[in-house]
Amino acid sequence: MKPDTNQLEIRGACEHNLKNLNVTIPKNALVVFSGVSGSGKSSLAFDTVYVEGQRKYIESLSSYARQFLGQLERPKYERMRGLAPTVAIEQKTASSNPRSTVATVTEILDYLRVLFARAGDQRCHQCNSPVGKQDPEQIVDRLLGLTEGSSITLHAPLVRARKGEFHTVFEDLMKEGFVRFRIDGEIQRLETPLRLEKNKKHNIDVVVDRIRIRPDIRGRLTDSVETALKVGKGRLSVSLEDGELQFSEDLYCAHCDISLPELSPQLFSFNSPLGACPTCHGLGVAVDVEVDALFPNEKETVLKAMRRISVIWQGRRRGWGVEFWLGVEEILGINPRKKVSSLSREEREALVLGYPVEASLRDKEFIGLWGYMSRDLSMTNSEAVRAYYTRFLSESNCRSCGGSRLRPEARSVYLGGASITQLAEYQVGTLLEYFAGLELKSHLKTIAEEPRKEISRRLQFLLDVGLEYLTLERVAHSLSGGEAQRIRLARQLGSELSGVIYILDEPSIGLHQRDSLRLVKTLLRLKELGNSVIVVEHDPETIRHADWVVDFGPGAGRLGGEIVCSGTLLDLKECTNSLTGDYLSGR
Numbered sequence: 001m002k003p004d005t006n007q008l009e010i011r012g013a014c015e016h017n018l019k020n021l022n023v024t025i026p027k028n029a030l031v032v033f034s035g036v037s038g039s040g041k042s043s044l045a046f047d048t049v050y051v052e053g054q055r056k057y058i059e060s061l062s063s064y065a066r067q068f069l070g071q072l073e074r075p076k077y078e079r080m081r082g083l084a085p086t087v088a089i090e091q092k093t094a095s096s097n098p099r100s101t102v103a104t105v106t107e108i109l110d111y112l113r114v115l116f117a118r119a120g121d122q123r124c125h126q127c128n129s130p131v132g133k134q135d136p137e138q139i140v141d142r143l144l145g146l147t148e149g150s151s152i153t154l155h156a157p158l159v160r161a162r163k164g165e166f167h168t169v170f171e172d173l174m175k176e177g178f179v180r181f182r183i184d185g186e187i188q189r190l191e192t193p194l195r196l197e198k199n200k201k202h203n204i205d206v207v208v209d210r211i212r213i214r215p216d217i218r219g220r221l222t223d224s225v226e227t228a229l230k231v232g233k234g235r236l237s238v239s240l241e242d243g244e245l246q247f248s249e250d251l252y253c254a255h256c257d258i259s260l261p262e263l264s265p266q267l268f269s270f271n272s273p274l275g276a277c278p279t280c281h282g283l284g285v286a287v288d289v290e291v292d293a294l295f296p297n298e299k300e301t302v303l304k305a306m307r308r309i310s311v312i313w314q315g316r317r318r319g320w321g322v323e324f325w326l327g328v329e330e331i332l333g334i335n336p337r338k339k340v341s342s343l344s345r346e347e348r349e350a351l352v353l354g355y356p357v358e359a360s361l362r363d364k365e366f367i368g369l370w371g372y373m374s375r376d377l378s379m380t381n382s383e384a385v386r387a388y389y390t391r392f393l394s395e396s397n398c399r400s401c402g403g404s405r406l407r408p409e410a411r412s413v414y415l416g417g418a419s420i421t422q423l424a425e426y427q428v429g430t431l432l433e434y435f436a437g438l439e440l441k442s443h444l445k446t447i448a449e450e451p452r453k454e455i456s457r458r459l460q461f462l463l464d465v466g467l468e469y470l471t472l473e474r475v476a477h478s479l480s481g482g483e484a485q486r487i488r489l490a491r492q493l494g495s496e497l498s499g500v501i502y503i504l505d506e507p508s509i510g511l512h513q514r515d516s517l518r519l520v521k522t523l524l525r526l527k528e529l530g531n532s533v534i535v536v537e538h539d540p541e542t543i544r545h546a547d548w549v550v551d552f553g554p555g556a557g558r559l560g561g562e563i564v565c566s567g568t569l570l571d572l573k574e575c576t577n578s579l580t581g582d583y584l585s586g587r
Contacts, residue, residue, distance in 0.1 A: 008049070008501070008532070012078030016043040017561035024566075027082060027501075027532040029547035030523055034537060034572075034580045035564070038556030041536045042505065046088060048075045049534065050503050053086030084532065086501045089488045098283055099271055100476035103424060105487055107494075108458050108472060113265040115451040116413050116420050119444040120263060124253035125408035131251050131260055136225050139236065139247045143213070143221060146240070150213050153239040154224050155182055155205035156232030165195045166204060173206055173231070180207035206231055261409055268413075268420050270405035277407050280398035284405040289370045290394045291352050295340050302328070302343070302351070303336040306369060327366040404473075416440070421473075429468035432459040461490035464522045465507075466515030482510040489522065498530030508539040520545045540584060544569060551578045 006027050013021040018040050025031050033041040055072040103109035122131045134142070143152065158169060170181070170193040180189050182205040183196070196202050208231065209224035211217055228236045234249040251260040261267060266274040276282030295305060306324075328334050332350050334343070343351070354368030377389055397403035404411060404421035411421050416438045423431060435456050440448055462470065465486040479487070485507055492502065504523075508516050520542055526533050527547075535542060543549060549572045551565040565575040572578060573585040581587075 007082050008084075009079070009081040010044070010048070010077060011080070013044055013048050014076040015047045016040065017557060018043050018048075018076075019561040021561070021563055023550060023563055025532075025534070025550065026548050027084070028527065028530060030527050030533045030535070030545065031548045031550065032535050032537050032543050032546040033550050033552065034543055035552030036556050036560070036579060039552035039554075039560035040562075041552050043561075044550075044552075045503050045534055045536050046090070046505070048077060049080075049083070049501065050086045050088045051075050052077070052080060053083055053501065056083065057085060084499055084501045086503060087492065087497075088503045088505075089485055089492065089507070090505045096477045098285075098475065098477070101424075101472065102470050102474045102476065102479075102487065103472035104271075105476050106458050106462065106491060108455055109269070110265075111451040111454045111458075112420055112423065113268040115448055115455070116268050116415055117263045117265045118451075119440060119448040120413040120415050122251065122260065122263060123412045123414065124256055124258070124260065125412035126256045126258065127253065128412070129253055129255050131253055133249055133251050134247055135249065136222060136229060139225050139229075140218065140222050142245075142247075143225075143238065144215075144218065146213050148213055148215070150241055151210065152213065153210050154208040154228045155237040155239065156208055156228040156230075157205050157235045157237055158232070159202055159204040161201045161203060163199055163201050165198050166202065167193050167195045169204065170194050178206045178208075178231075181205065182207060205237060263413065267410050268406065275406055275410050277398055277401035277405055279400035280405070282405045284398055284401065284403045285395050286398045287393050287395050288399060289352060289392050290396075291349055293392050293394075294352060295348060298339070298341040300340050301336065302334060302338050302340060305340055306336075306351070324369065324372055331366040424473040425471055427468060428459055428462045428470050428472075431472070432456065432463060432468075435459070458490065458494055461493045461522075462487070464493070464518055464525075465490050466511055466518050480510060482507065486519070493522065493525060496529060501532045501534065502526055504533070504535045504537075506537055506539075507535065508537060508542055513541070516541045543572075543580070543584065549580075551575070551580050553577075553579060 008025040008027055009023075010025070011022050013023075017038075021040075021044065023044075033045050035041055051072055052075050055074060058066060058069050058072060061069070101109070103112070123129060124131050146152065158173075159166060170190060173181075174190065174193060179191075180187060181194075182188075182203075183194070184203055187207060188194075208228040209220075211221060211224065225236060229247075229249055235252060236247040238245040238247065251262065252258070253260065261274070264274070266272040269275045270277070270282035270284070272282075277284075280286045297305070300308070325336060328336060328351065332347065334347060334351065340348075350366070350368065352368050352370050354366050354371050373389065377386065380386070398405075401407070401411070404424070406421060411419050413419060415423075416434070418434070423434070426434060435452060438452070462468065467483060467486055467490070470483070476484070485505065489504065489507060507523075508519055511519060516539055523533050523535065523542075524545070535546075537543065546569065549565065549567065549569060550563060551572055553560055553562065553564040554577060564578045565572050565581060569584070572581045575581040
């Protein structure tokens, strides 16, 4: 007689406390294993059905592949028919990897990275100006669109705010036939190479052409633009009668005089060196000095407080001590005799953490007390010194990226007015609404269609399993067992596999009654895809929606391991030997 392919038949199951069980379970159905804790539900579901499914899958592989996977021990049973590939979605702790987040686990980040790389609006991370690149033809079209008859001058930028004489720069370009230069804003015609003042910062452009805008100058204008871009290494400055235009073949901010990286998916990944914050290396947190812990006594003078903090101060009168106090007085402008209480928050942070070159008064860098102490700390072998300094350290959000994990160039790319780090702070429900209402330019709609669709699908799956309150930046190890299990369930929904036996371990734990119903709908969707769903569950709502219930008991441990009832919900309610049936029937 041929076996029924629509049923899973198990005979003689003896794993753990199971007592030679015989059971037949319908496939392509939602089946609930119910019963008191310790009655044998997980022993049959996970330790028998799931393990045997995995073992047979490994046996189907080549001997070469099996040597890397190892062998699973055969569960204790006599016969099993109708077994399909098994997938277990257990209630276990989520990944402890600090780099794992909800976005990475659900693979939503992968599609967000593609979306921002292909359809993002890039801006300068320093001044927030729009950044783009143009080819010579686009630049020519833009210039020909100016008012007819207006006069323009094409410059190739050579030097921006740099000290030096630049004698060889003039000499090399004059050999190529260029004789007119714009030096510090003034156009000069040179007969011989010029030497500029060595210690002064200079701006130098070479004048490529002067043109009056007319319809018949496209050929000449194209040649001049290409020449200027070649000499200026991809950059072009055009002087108008009432201003100036900046163009670049590369991603370049003329205001800040910096080049920006090409947009790529790797730029938006904190697991890639191209996208990770250089300070915290993509972790979002860093061990940093706690400024407030350094100033417990507000009545101390700055001099006394700094000496109290630095236990390595003694014997370093000719070391960094002198350099430090010169920096405090000359760069920060703080009198060491002032009391700590008179210092502002900014002054305290500058004393400890330092002062950047851009903000300093004398164009000098001041690395702060902690900068000097860190040098000593890296060189000392004293455990006492290390233990002393540990008191001032704490783990907090990275000072550079604010906990977003990405480098500033990635945080300055926008899609619909929001950056990828801002989207990661949205809750799943809010983010789904954001993508539903996202309006893109016509030429970007086709590019963004597929990534946008995949992101919306995965967000909807998270919504379906009751996780609309999560944010994408939430670290995986902070999730509860139930949340982690439901995320894995949402991933399986997205895979759209069929012909699989899914085995779940109490997925309703921690859910509100409203969310339990949504979870049941998700399980039914898995079934509708052509799968068998076995759920180890105590939740009455899940049991009521099951196609088939297998109730274990009658007790726990050695008093369990038997099947009290195997049938429909009505059969379970009528079973007088079942505690679950007694509860559901109201007895």
